[in-house]
Amino acid sequence: MLTLEDAASSQPHQRVADNPVVAIVGATGAVGVELLHCLEARGFPLSRLRLLASPRSAGKTMRFKGQDLTVEALDESSFDGVHIALFSAGSGISKRFAAAAVKAGAVVVDNSSAFRMDAEVPLVVPEVNAAAMAAHRGIIANPNCVAAIATVALAPLQARFRIRRLHAATYQAASGAGAAAMEELRESTAAYLRGDSFEPKVLPHPYAFNFFSHNADMDPESGYNGEELKVVAETRRIMGLPELPIGITCIRVPILRAHGMALTVEFEEPVTPEQARAAYEGAAGVKLVDDRARNYFPMPSDASGQDDVLVGRIRADLGDPSGRSIALFVVGDQLLKGAALNAVQIAEALLKR
Amino acid sequence: MLTLEDAASSQPHQRVADNPVVAIVGATGAVGVELLHCLEARGFPLSRLRLLASPRSAGKTMRFKGQDLTVEALDESSFDGVHIALFSAGSGISKRFAAAAVKAGAVVVDNSSAFRMDAEVPLVVPEVNAAAMAAHRGIIANPNCVAAIATVALAPLQARFRIRRLHAATYQAASGAGAAAMEELRESTAAYLRGDSFEPKVLPHPYAFNFFSHNADMDPESGYNGEELKVVAETRRIMGLPELPIGITCIRVPILRAHGMALTVEFEEPVTPEQARAAYEGAAGVKLVDDRARNYFPMPSDASGQDDVLVGRIRADLGDPSGRSIALFVVGDQLLKGAALNAVQIAEALLKR
Numbered sequence: 210m211l212t213l214e215d216a217a218s219s220q221p222h223q224r225v226a227d228n229p230v231v232a233i234v235g236a237t238g239a240v241g242v243e244l245l246h247c248l249e250a251r252g253f254p255l256s257r258l259r260l261l262a263s264p265r266s267a268g269k270t271m272r273f274k275g276q277d278l279t280v281e282a283l284d285e286s287s288f289d290g291v292h293i294a295l296f297s298a299g300s301g302i303s304k305r306f307a308a309a310a311v312k313a314g315a316v317v318v319d320n321s322s323a324f325r326m327d328a329e330v331p332l333v334v335p336e337v338n339a340a341a342m343a344a345h346r347g348i349i350a351n352p353n354c355v356a357a358i359a360t361v362a363l364a365p366l367q368a369r370f371r372i373r374r375l376h377a378a379t380y381q382a383a384s385g386a387g388a389a390a391m392e393e394l395r396e397s398t399a400a401y402l403r404g405d406s407f408e409p410k411v412l413p414h415p416y417a418f419n420f421f422s423h424n425a426d427m428d429p430e431s432g433y434n435g436e437e438l439k440v441v442a443e444t445r446r447i448m449g450l451p452e453l454p455i456g457i458t459c460i461r462v463p464i465l466r467a468h469g470m471a472l473t474v475e476f477e478e479p480v481t482p483e484q485a486r487a488a489y490e491g492a493a494g495v496k497l498v499d500d501r502a503r504n505y506f507p508m509p510s511d512a513s514g515q516d517d518v519l520v521g522r523i524r525a526d527l528g529d530p531s532g533r534s535i536a537l538f539v540v541g542d543q544l545l546k547g548a549a550l551n552a553v554q555i556a557e558a559l560l561k562r
Numbered sequence: 563m564l565t566l567e568d569a570a571s572s573q574p575h576q577r578v579a580d581n582p583v584v585a586i587v588g589a590t591g592a593v594g595v596e597l598l599h600c601l602e603a604r605g606f607p608l609s610r611l612r613l614l615a616s617p618r619s620a621g622k623t624m625r626f627k628g629q630d631l632t633v634e635a636l637d638e639s640s641f642d643g644v645h646i647a648l649f650s651a652g653s654g655i656s657k658r659f660a661a662a663a664v665k666a667g668a669v670v671v672d673n674s675s676a677f678r679m680d681a682e683v684p685l686v687v688p689e690v691n692a693a694a695m696a697a698h699r700g701i702i703a704n705p706n707c708v709a710a711i712a713t714v715a716l717a718p719l720q721a722r723f724r725i726r727r728l729h730a731a732t733y734q735a736a737s738g739a740g741a742a743a744m745e746e747l748r749e750s751t752a753a754y755l756r757g758d759s760f761e762p763k764v765l766p767h768p769y770a771f772n773f774f775s776h777n778a779d780m781d782p783e784s785g786y787n788g789e790e791l792k793v794v795a796e797t798r799r800i801m802g803l804p805e806l807p808i809g810i811t812c813i814r815v816p817i818l819r820a821h822g823m824a825l826t827v828e829f830e831e832p833v834t835p836e837q838a839r840a841a842y843e844g845a846a847g848v849k850l851v852d853d854r855a856r857n858y859f860p861m862p863s864d865a866s867g868q869d870d871v872l873v874g875r876i877r878a879d880l881g882d883p884s885g886r887s888i889a890l891f892v893v894g895d896q897l898l899k900g901a902a903l904n905a906v907q908i909a910e911a912l913l914k915r
Contacts, residue, residue, distance in 0.1 A: 376881045378731030378824035380773055380813065394771075399755050402748060415863045418747075418818050420733055422859040422875060422891060429854045432835065432877030441880060456881025458824035458891060460733065462815050465771050471731035471811035482785060501782045506775040510768045522775060524785030527794060528729045528809025538775060538811060 224293055225316055225559045228256040228439065232291045232315070233297030234269060234306065236260035239388035240320055243549035244295050249274055251553060254560070261287050262298070288313035293556050296320060297548065311347035316559055318349050318552045325350040325443055332446050335554045336494040337364040341343055344560060349555055354385055354547025355436070355459070356443035358468055359548060362539040365492035366485060367448060371477040376456040377440070380469035383461075384543045386412060391465055398440045398463070418465055423459035427457065434459060467509035468547060469540040479532040482524050494546065495520050507540035518546055578645055578669055578912045580627060581609040585644045585668070587659065588651030589613035589624060592741035593673055596902035599650050602627055604906060607913070614640050615651070641666035646909050649673060650901065663702035669912055671702050671905045672823055678703040678796055685799050688907045689847040690717040695911060701827035702908055707738055707813070707900025708789070709796035711821055714871045716890040718845035719838060720801060724830040729809040730793070733822035734776065735862065736814075737896045739765060744818055751816070769816055787812060820862035821900060822893045832885035835877050847899065848873050860893035871899055 231248065235241045241262070248255065258273055260280045267282035283306065288294060294310040297301045300323035307317045307324070324330040331341040332350045337360045339539065342349055352360070359377065383394040393411045400407035401417035414421040425435035425470060433441075436459045445453050462469075489497050498507045499521035507519035518541040526534035541547055584601065588594045594615070601611065611626055613633045614684050620635035634640065636655070641647060641663040649656045649663075660670045660677070678682040684694040685703045690713045695702055705713070712730065718752035719725060736743040746764045753760035754770035767774040778788035786794075789812045798806050815822075851860045852874035860872035871894035879887035894900060 223897060279863065295847050364701060374881055376729055376826060376879075378811075380733070380815065395755060398751060402755070413857065413859060418816060419861055419863045420815060420817065420822060421861040422857065427854050427857045431880075432854055432875065433880065434857065454881045454883050456826055456879040456887070456889060458731075458875065458889060460822070460824070460891070462773060462784065463817075464773065467814070469773060471813070473729060473809055501780050501785055504766065504775065504777065504780045504787070506765060507770055508774040510772045522785065522811065526729075526809040527784075527786065528727055528807045530807050534809070536811060538813070 216303050225562070227560070228254050228294030229560070230257045230259065230363060231255045231556070232259040232261055232288065232294045233304065234294060235282060235294040236394060237266040237269060238264045239384055239391065240297040240299060240544060240548040242546040244269075244297060244552060245271060245273055247545070247549050247553040255559065259287075259291065285309040288315050290455050291315040293318065293559065297550050297552070307348055316345070316347060316349065318351055318555045320351040320548055320552055322353065322439060324348055325352060325439070327447070332443060333550055333555055334447050334551060335558050336359050336448065339449055342555065342562070351548065351552045351555065352443045352447060353436070353439045354468055354543045355379055355381070355440045355470065356447060357473065357551050358518050358539060358541035359440070359444055359470060360447045361494045361541070362472065362520050362537065363474065365488045365495065366474060366535070369484070369488040370480050371441065372450065372453065372474055373477050374454050374475035375444070375469045376473040377458070378471045379457070379459045380462045380464065381459060382466050382468055382543050383416070385468070385547070386424070386464040394463055394465065403438040405517070412461070418463060419458050420462045423461055425459075433457075464509050465513070466542060466544050467512040467540050468543045469507070469509065469538065471536070471538055473526050473528065473534055473536050475529065475534040475540065477533070480535055481532070482535065485535045485537075486523050494518055497521065499523055502524050507538055509540055512540040513540050514545070515542055516545055516550055578915070580913070581607050582611045582913070583612065583643050583647030584608045584909070585614055585647045585708065587614045587616060587636060587647060587649040587655065590615045591650060592737050592744065593650040593897060593901045595624075596858040596897040597650060597905060598626055600898070600902050600906040604606070604910070606910065607905060612640075612644065622663060638662040641668050644668040645911065646671065646712055648905050648909065650905070661790045662703055669698070669700060669702065671704055671908045672899055673704040673905055675706065675882055676839065677701055678705060678792070679799070683687040684816065685796060686908055686912050687713050687800050687904060689714050690800055691802065695908065695915070704901065704905045704908065705796045705800060706792045707821055707896045708732055708734070708793045708823065709800060709844070710900050710904050711871050711892060711894035712797055712823060712825065713791070713800045713892070714847045715825065715890065716801065717874050717889070718841045719827060719849065720803075722834050722837070722841040724831050725801075725803065725806065725827055727807050727828035728797070729826040731811045731824045732813055733817065734812060735817040735819050735821055735896050736769070737819040738821070738900070739777070747816055747818065765814070773813050773815045776814055786810075817862050818866070819895060819897050820865040820893050821896045822860070822862065822891065824888050824889070824891055826879050826881070826887055828882065828887040830886070833888055838876050838888045838890075843871060847871055850874065851897060852876055862893055865893040866893050866911060868895055868900055869897070869903055
């Protein structure tokens, strides 16, 4: 197996070809399906799309631009002629195959956590830190879904004011745990409504009409789970605020595909809700949904299937009488801005470079 | 109609009778049903139970200790011979009928918001401020469900340390909006799973696999809704911390009957997670569910139907490097500690006085 260093040193860093050949690794997963949809919906100028997955999924077909494409089994020779490889098959697969893709001349956009904290791999949300892409050596990391959605919502504030502290409580959907978890939510809820028992197989707890602390592995020392620690580290890195104190609680709620988060943002100086709202004028990737008169704010039923991150409930934090803190409520599609859309946007930015 | 002042001045404040006659006002509602269950399950020493409700529900029967009790239509003469009246039919009914109950010699335990911020009416969570009951003039207010659950979780910390700031993000169940909202959650979810459309009738937004900012009326100036403002005011009052800064976001999640809350508590002095955990030893009304090794923490599937408030995820707040803040996650049954159980506990305390 090639090491990442071997691959990177042999990578010429040439400009990505016009009308590139694009491969999706993990094409049949929840994010893979959305990658394919995003490429088609956004008219991504590719010359060919290749679908790669485990041998178990090889031979299946998936619809793309009116044609049936056949899923191929992933191996180290899969990347011949590929210019952009969108990886979304877990960090084990990324660690095993990303170097082969880079060696073959592809730029890898990796949706797993494998390289996100690697100093030589840019971690990118295009609306926030597109410039970081320039330093890539063949791999660009796509962030954790909460970090991607949160930073899109925070960047317009950071551009105008200086954030000095963040607190977040999340309301996270099943999709973050994959298509099987979404199906388990549907099936277990149907069973509950029928009065039948249901044994969870994908998630560790009952999911029908239930919520629970995020199922990522717990760090027994700090009492934070892996999801929370990722959000902290990645949010700091994407925003270029390596010391930002971030308090966080990640909770899985019975929602299919959109993540919510209650954010409390403390700034160096007093900021009014009007100033905060004004910071979003013209901000990329954000839609304000903040209608106090109608009591209408961001919710998954509106955010699901939508590219924009919805931001609302912008108000002074009653917990900070100094006037330096703003509270907001944010909801974004976990499979789109939280995963597939952000990866395709990175690929689009590669073409522009 | 009697005013509350008239009624209170004519109220002799006598000791409540042994084996009192108890009335439930709003007996057929979600909380009313739980009041009846709590009185039976706890062996409340009553001589007679009377069930009062709207004329629409009069004549229905409800099972209590193996007997069918007939629901009577509520009117101003309903309280003759009643010693304790448990009101749970909305603040309009409480404002209209509480004075008549007091005039008739009953002590009213009121689950509505009608009198909660009245300086002459104690607002009581027995585990937190039972002593406040002594000053009652015929009416004792039962708090908002979030305030009741939160203060049970916070009181052991306040008893050992000094709380100087609180942030809360809630995960609130349908039951807070009544039995019809619980049914709407079930029905709309079943419709969603069948692929049918569903028009919300009780709540203002789709509820199937969806969450939304709490539907209480919004204060357009502050941007806080009525639920959030109640939690702030009542938490301060119950804890005797009238100036406590409390930042809060209340979100309705698709859960049937247990409320969750992510709390961040800032103290005057540094507090370690071990010290915070030790504060709960022997604390009334609280069960620690804080198993990092098994990644097992409070959730509605465990809290529903349970008297104790579940407290877990006790850890240092990563958002406060000074070491003065502790984060925790709390779940309690909205219909029990959030409503009926607390009211029955107040009634029990009346008997002991």
